[in-house]
Amino acid sequence: MPRWSVYDGEEHWRFMEKLEARIRNHDREIEKMCNFHFQGFVDSITELLKVRGEAQKLKIQVTDTNNQLQESGKELLTEMEELRKCRSQQRNIAATVDQLTLCLPVLEMYSKLREQLKTKRHYPALKTMEHMEHTFLPRVNPYRFCTIMVEDIPRLREEIKEVSMSDLKDFLESIRKHSDKIGETAMKQCAVTLFWMQQMDVNKFAGLTEDETKNKCFWV
Template identity: 70%
Template structure:
């Protein structure tokens, strides 16, 4: 009877050990298991039977839990696959949207570059027009000078030269054509001087040749 009492006393002890194993850190299980072998004879056999029963009980609980959550797991997998499909579609849409944005961005960049280029051209044209408006009066005045020279209106030509030097040339002195005109004025003055001297000599020579006739005519009057 004492042996049966010891056997009955062993069962609660085994349950305590199992509870301790389940709740104890793995590193501390060794001393607990050692106590099984330090107990009564054949205690470890009974402990193994109790352990197997405990394992079967846990297996049943796990199976029960799995059966209980199986449909939820299946639904979760189905939903996950659906989400994956939606994610793939969204990825395609995002990629397509990104590509279209990039294409649109490239087009905007090209248009912006065209606008910048047009504005630069417009600014250059405006600058050219302003410079031409500044230069045209000088060119017109110089053309007038050449016409006066051709028409032998030397006095008017000298007046035009003065206007060019004092009024018009200072406005466009930075341009090469103006420098050429300025350099040409002394030659034009020299030409006027030579032509005027030649005309004066011709005039005086003509007077000398006709002086007798002029004197005779004057005496008659």
């Protein structure tokens, strides 16, 4: 049948009915397909909404974790800084202890020197001073108290010299004043000694012991 004959007479209506039936059939197929995929679409949307909620929760958790990490990092940095300061202080304390270990003998010896000067033990004081000057003070040379001691040693040495000379002069003056009495005492002692020696020689023949001779001389 030629194509143009479809539009003539009853064939036209027949064609339209078949076309409409075909359209309705396709509509039903489309509706079935839409109904079939609609539930999947709804489920997908539901899953997406759930995922969005979980993603939001995860984002909040990540933000909280990051904030906690930042705070922990700050605390860690603070503790590390404190640890660094403590270690620095520990090193300083150890260095101070080492230096005090060197300084204490010097201070003890200086105290000993002052005590010797106070009690007028001049010769031991000079020995202590020499020991300080050549042995201990060079070990702690950078410190101010060491510089003061080094500068003070010549003055102390001169002071010892002056005091010693003064004591010597007083001693000689005392000897000069008491020379007569000293001479008399010395002569008496020499006489006693000579007498004792003579008695020792005499008593050898008398059979007396040395102790008996001394006792005898004592009562003379």
